[in-house]
Amino acid sequence: MEILQENFGEINGHPVTSTTLVNDQGMEVVSIDYGCIISKIIVPDKTGKRENVVLGFDTIEEYINDSPYFGAVVGRFAGRIKEGTFELDSQTYQLEKNNNGHHLHGGLKGFDKVIWNSQVLKGESEVSIVYNYLSPDGEEGYPGNLDMKVKYTLTNANEFLISYEAISDKKTLINVTNHSYFNLSGNLKRDILEHDLTLKSDSFLELDNELIPTGEILSVEGTPFDFREGRYIKDGVESEHPQNVLAGNGYDHPFLLAEKENKEMVLKDEESGRQLTVETDQPSVVLYTGTQLESNFTIRGVKARKYLGLCLETQGLPDSIHHSHFPSNILDKDEVFRSTTKYVFDVID
């Protein structure tokens, strides 16, 4: 097992470091201390060919100018909060409105756009990097000084674990995730339309035209949202279901997970033979199929376009503060928030 570090450029005079975690199976995870961005995950295909399976850039300038949250940790609150406002203990808070009059992914300068401190840890059968950021009281409108830790661990069993830990000195909201866009074809050879996803979920959140949850929880039964037996992503792209259409022809929806930490998400690309299994302790996953990816920039030589990657954002429910029947994302003063998501890569025939 190995940890390699190198310079990745600088932001306003601050150096940015890239850290590569390497295991003995030929798997590598590269992350930078700007946004805790995962810039590469290299895993073998069924022939043993090692290729990158996430969307990312090779320069800090591209991350600053073009990135739609590629590989980043998003927070303090992942997803949308309607009109960016909420009440806690009869005090009203106004967050930055950075998306169509709503708050998205932590605001104008969320966790994805700050430089984190870091420390590497080397064990017998795993290597880790721990990122730390102190988000000051009032940042982007959120109450409380929030001490945030994100730990990336790569094991010799091709498991990649992301653990989050947070504590605040005031009652606040917390809902963090990682916004990696996966494409298992390897080095973006194909889009994700023929990726096959199995999801242990019986229901998903209805969204309005601005992608804000309406409060309705819909059954997946008989819809393109039913991934319980596995389904190609293209089913939702070609679908006329109004929820697929409003998501830009695809998916941008929170699914409620019926099981936890038991292979609840399995993504397969038959041609390369790569398979990714995701397990989490969070109540939901937002499946986002890159429907807003069409743009003028290139991603390591490939023109940005729809369906080039898909996100499996394990998290609590967006806008939960406005829906008392959603699981709460309120963090009490001095309470410790902890959460872990595990990504396991292997090959199938």
Ligand code: FUC
């Ligand atoms: C996802 C989506 C959003 C947005 C963003 C880049 O999490 O829910 O709609 O486009 O990422």
